[in-house]
Amino acid sequence: MIVQLERDSATRALAQAVSVLERKSTREILEHVLLEARPGGVEIKATDLKISLTQTLPGETSSPGAVAVPGRKLYEIFRELPPAPVRLELEENRWLHITAARSSFHVPTERADEFPEFPAAPEEYRPFPAASFTRMLEKTLFSASNDETRPTLCGVYLHAHEDPSTGTETLRMVSTDGHRLTIMEQPTPGVLDMFRDGIILPKKGLASLKALVDDSGEGFEIAQSGGRIFCKLANAEMCLTPIDGAFPRYQDVIPSDPRNRVILAKEPFADALRRVALMTDPDTHSVIFEAAENRVVLRSMNAHAGDSREELEARLEGEPQKIAFNASYFIEALRHLDGDEVKVEIDQPLAPCLVRSDEDPGYLCVVMPIRID
């Protein structure tokens, strides 16, 4: 195998490939990327068995061939190479020789046939608008869990949702770590039927896909086949295996029409939360939120460090409220919410509390309250 690549595009592709790899895999081959040199270019493949990514790069192939190369090391090398064409040659002893200008590297390789097979891509794809996809993920990915003992929470749940009052259908992305939940929905005609049964896609794979979409600046095409989701971009194809299991019946816990609503300016609210967060109890991070006629008072207390109190102008629709919640969940919700004004909706003190904005239609954050002793 002998091929010559352009440094910058290859470095970007390797960065994407590495984002798919396991950091420390039990199977060494899964820390490798597969390079397949063909006339006119090279394919770079990476997989953790649940997510597989194929990227196509233009290149001058003088001798076709395929080889598996340690992914992270290859990326580190490309990142530091001088600005010059990069030549890759698989030598007799099966080491890969990498040269650029007067720089030269040898890295050990594994045989291409050790590399896992990728699922066959389907024939038919349907377009998914990039802006809509990126926006939905930005608003939901952060609240998915990292707790691998609860696998169904370690992803984003995508499902077609029909509004019972209007009958209009939207695509919903939902994620929760058990303490807070986010829902983003957008009309996404053309792909809804793929998500009619609901599907949980892994957080890591979606983050990689989002980076690819952001990087290309273009939309992508999507298909479902053999229980997997396939995404096709101009120079990349990704296959995501959904997470097995049922996503929690989240709709059951969200009050459909909360009785009380507090309206606040978002930025001052976020600033005040950051301050009271400084004095919370280190175990609960609990902040008390008290809403009266025309103001909100936030309070926190820590037996050792002291206490804090913030007062904010607010508009109350309903009864005065007193609830407690984890400050950081609220701060993160506000960070992802667009608009100058935010609505905090409370049905009753121990019911999930809704956070949304008229300026951010289709988006809802839900924060579980903490019991006040």
Add this chain to the structure above:
Amino acid sequence: MIVQLERDSATRALAQAVSVLERKSTREILEHVLLEARPGGVEIKATDLKISLTQTLPGETSSPGAVAVPGRKLYEIFRELPPAPVRLELEENRWLHITAARSSFHVPTERADEFPEFPAAPEEYRPFPAASFTRMLEKTLFSASNDETRPTLCGVYLHAHEDPSTGTETLRMVSTDGHRLTIMEQPTPGVLDMFRDGIILPKKGLASLKALVDDSGEGFEIAQSGGRIFCKLANAEMCLTPIDGAFPRYQDVIPSDPRNRVILAKEPFADALRRVALMTDPDTHSVIFEAAENRVVLRSMNAHAGDSREELEARLEGEPQKIAFNASYFIEALRHLDGDEVKVEIDQPLAPCLVRSDEDPGYLCVVMPIRID
């Protein structure tokens, strides 16, 4: 005690104060800063017993007094306060009440008389030019050791040095961690006699002093008294207790007139070092440097990850050389060296290797070589 402060200047002063505190002290009072409110302003004091810092801030004192407050927490609070005057009031129960606009905090305090006494400042100071001080520290601080089992290496050695050939005297700052060494000297008339015996000042204190000097943008005054160094800025005074013990006799190990010299372009050399560093043995980080007539070859090898080779144009004055060294020490030396061209001077393969530039007079980096097996 009741005093009102301007938020931004107080936050900056607290950041400086916190840089002096121990991260985790065995004496709780050393995690505190002392606030002393007097007519017209407040003094903020911080110490780790070896470094003490007093900063003066203007403020409106309605009731004088003094109190010790947890330093890091106070800084965190100030950093998040809204842009408004900040009022501090020591309440009856000895909690400090901090208010700004509609934000309010209480923090526990310790009595001012628990706070360590500061050494009495001398009467007479002499000016030290800021630019010279900052430049000297930038070039030496990084190579001081962090290994607390070798205390004399955890500081910068300042001493007056007389050039034996010209008889001119300069101030030298020297630091070493046992593997590399840096020397920066500048004519600093007026303060040389203070450093005639040589003195080791602690790395942390010098870093704090440098931040104060950089922040003020002005020079400072210096004095020596009772074995300590005192520095006076417009709004701050710092006292540094030297580190006890003898600094290594570094001059003995530096070849005074190395027999061989290799001249290279600095940036390509640094880039190449970063690349070969990727493939070094993880234990030694060893890179082989081979200088011939008109080129330098760098090589590294790692039994698992592979190998690398770089070739650079160079000018050799003397005999061809082959030495090995830790890549990261060389990379750091080049990062601190000014100029486009660098001279690597080698007396013999196991003698310390000198790195300097004609464009950076007064500065010398020394890297200890590694034995080649």
